[in-house]
Amino acid sequence: MIKQKKIIFVGGGNMAKAIIYGLINNGYTQSNLFVIDPSADQLNTISSDYSVNVSTSMCQLNGGEIIILATKPHHIKSICESIKDNLNQQLIISIAAGISIKNISKWLGNYKHIVRTMPNLVAQIQRSMTALCGAEELSQDHKNDAQSIFNTIGKILWLNDEFKIDAVTSISGSGPAYVFYFLDSLIEAGEKVGLSRDEAEYLAHETLIGSAIMSESYLNDLGTLINNVSSKGGTTEQAISVLKNKDLKEIIGLAVASAFKRAIEIGSK
Ligand SMILES: NC(=O)c1ccc[n+]([C@@H]2O[C@H](COP(=O)([O-])OP(=O)(O)OC[C@H]3O[C@@H](n4cnc5c(N)ncnc54)[C@H](OP(=O)(O)O)[C@@H]3O)[C@@H](O)[C@H]2O)c1
Incomplete structure (x- = not known):
């Protein structure tokens, strides 16, 4: 049951907050939501606004079932390299613009369980149009989990070809x-x-x-x-x-x- 799964956000900025708000509004258990961010101020705000778990330490990744990469794109490579040895079949979801599944997979050591997404700013009022595409080997369970999460912030569209995500960026992203x-x-x-x-x-x-x-x-x-x-x-x-x-x-x-x-x-x- 997705609502009981431990979901970890790496990066607690605007998009992470919009998704957390959507999840809580849709009955996800706050004690199962974790946010990792280097900024103690940012974490204090998130903790008091949403009553979710916060940490500056990547150790919180242990036991997580879904990890959402929600930092700016230029941080994704180093984050992937720092977590790759601790992964155990978790679903990795990236919301970072311009970062391909191929690169995320490579940085994670040829990892397969990846979904790349492109939400938009109106996620903040749960009216996002989010496009999703998955690695070829993505399981149906992981697909279901990803779409359940993004359904909480608006509408979704699965893409059959990751190439289309650049077109999505130019229409619904921008x-x-x-x-x-x-x-x-x-x-x-x-x-x-x-x-x-x-x-x-x-x-x-x-x-x-x-x-x-x-x-x-x-x-x-x-x-x-x-x-x-x-x-x-x-x-x-x-x-x-x-x-x-x-x-x-x-x-x-x-x-x-x-x-x-x-x-x-x-x-x-
Ligand atoms: N905003 C949009 O409309 C939109 C739409 C579609 C996709 N996106 C994508 O969503 C992603 C997040 O965007 P955003 O607007 O939410 O960015 P943001 O507000 O800058 O949030 C990113 C957060 O990640 C933190 N961070 C940096 N390095 C980290 C690390 N190593 N580990 C954990 N956290 C770290 C940042 O902390 P510091 O500030 O201290 O560095 C910041 O709090 C981006 O990749 C963007 O491409 C955004």
């Missing part, structure tokens, strides 16, 4: 920033046409949320939704024709392609 940028632009535009900042924020934000929810049933046919707002000769038709003339689709395509290229570069270092 995606929240694109949406925040669009929202910011809409708010500023609202002010330019005479709204107060508060009015523009409220209108733009609620419009974004309502439209996002409504679009869920029309993902194959968003043109219909656009047409439903755009009456002939009306205001929306004018605005959409500006977006088309400036080729917003092309701009978004370029932005995603550059994020994708950068994800590949980071991963190949």
